[in-house]
Amino acid sequence: MSIALAERGSAIPQAPSPAAPGRRRRGARLVPQWFLLPALALYAIVVLYPSVAGGWYAFTDWKGGAEANWIGLDNFRELMADQAAVASLRNTLTIAVTLTVAQSGLGLLLALALNSAIRARNLLRTLFFAPMMMPPVIVGLLWQYIYTPDGPLDTAMGALGMDGLIQSWLGNSQLALWAIIASVIWHHVGMSMVIFLAGLQGIPDELYESAALDGASTLQRFWFVTRPLLGQATTIATALTMTSSLKLFDQVFVMTGGGPGVSTQTLSLIMYREAFVYGEYGYGSAIALVLTMIVAFIVFLQMSVTRRGETEA
Template sequence: MSSSSRKARRQRAPLVWALPAVVVAFLFHYAAVAAGGWYAFTDWNGLTTPNYVGLANFRAILTNPDAVGALVNTLSLAVGFVIATNVIGLMLALALNAKLRSRFFLRSLFFAPVAISSLAIGYVWQFILEARGPLNTLLGLLGLQSLQRVWTADPTFSLWSVWLVMVWQFAGLCMAFYLAGLQSIPVELNEAAAVDGASSWRRFRRITFPLLAPAATISISVTTILGLRAFDQVMSLTRGGPGYASETLTTQIYKQTFVFGNFGYGAAFALVLTFLVLAVSGTQLLVLRARENRL
């Protein structure tokens, strides 16, 4: 057997090994998603035979104020979440990239919430934010009784209570992305700039921040998807209430499908969310990659 034929055989082998996993993923993921997408165009209630209704479910979503409100809440929560987690994560990474003796312990401490169940974190924070919870107790001790409220039951603050919990949980994930980026930057670049008299801010703006572009691309893309798909935190803290104040697309999918039995309508919500995630994250990725190439 010639060397070229042996090489071609070795190249084909990994593809054969991957084939069973590809088939399983197609059957249990992509085929299921495609079937769910078809139900979005029907009036299926989970029991009877589905009837094709065309775009009726999508028209109902666009004309329903509660559905439009859920879309606005989803986008507001995602934008605030992406900005806050990336700013805080970057600040933590810059602080813990220094040679502190406790830096490894602090990195683990800030990253720990990422590894904990979102539902568990939501229920803990529900206790913290309730009427007689630790937060209101602390505000009372500080003489700030005017700020006390039932945070998750207040229409003005319920959505931002969810935002607070999500930022607290995932800021450590962004920190890990930015730490990896910082540790890939050659120390000599900053040292040479310092010798030339560049200030800390100028070194950060001209050297560190541009070289963090790949880490920023990953961090922003991941947090965008997490923000748009937020579900566990909303359900454990507010269940979309009070009223529809903290309703999101994910909670609408759950309620319409499993609470009200409107499987076709719920599938339409799921399809809207899928295309929203693809459109936002795809556009974002293209813009951030283009920015990387310009730097």
């Protein structure tokens, strides 16, 4: 009898054991990653695949059709032998260096001036930042109108008795590039100003007070207190300016179209023309790859120098 009861009791179903705590924790950690999948898929389709495909097409003679023959480095040899492309590279580097120095320097001066307790500083900050809200094409059209003969600039110079200095600003091959650079500085200097303002407001006032008690002048306080502590802001401002100026297209396309001659032509502009006007997609991809490598190298070099300076400081 006892044996039968024991057998009957052993047939009673047991409650399922709870999942192992380690398994539950792993499942909880995987949940955020599942939510990232749509964004990663979109990034792969919109950014990653076109980038990889563009890099591959740079070594082909693809003209937009189904056929793309591998030609190795022929596109890059053609690029180095093209005098217009060499001039475009020179113009691109001139724009990048000039804008990085001038825009960052002017942005720092504006930030220093507007970080002090002056009247209407919030209004002035808004006015200097406002051009950043305008699309580049609109900025190009605006400055093209300013530079037109008998336009606002010529009229103002005539009213000030400076008629002898009036030029064909966009028609002179010696001045057109600098006229475009001036319009870009006006458009983007507000961004540099805001970055430096954020850096200045993160510096404790106690450091300036201690330096003043030690007898440091205004210039010494800037050099020994402000300048080192603005290292991160300087890196961000110059890196953003450098990358955007190396890819400059809109203002050049709208204001001069690359002329007169090739005096304002940039790598971005010839890349656009070769690919989308002449249908030389392989050659255009080669230009894009060269431009990408230049941007990556300059930004890497800039970051390395800045990081080394911060380490030594």
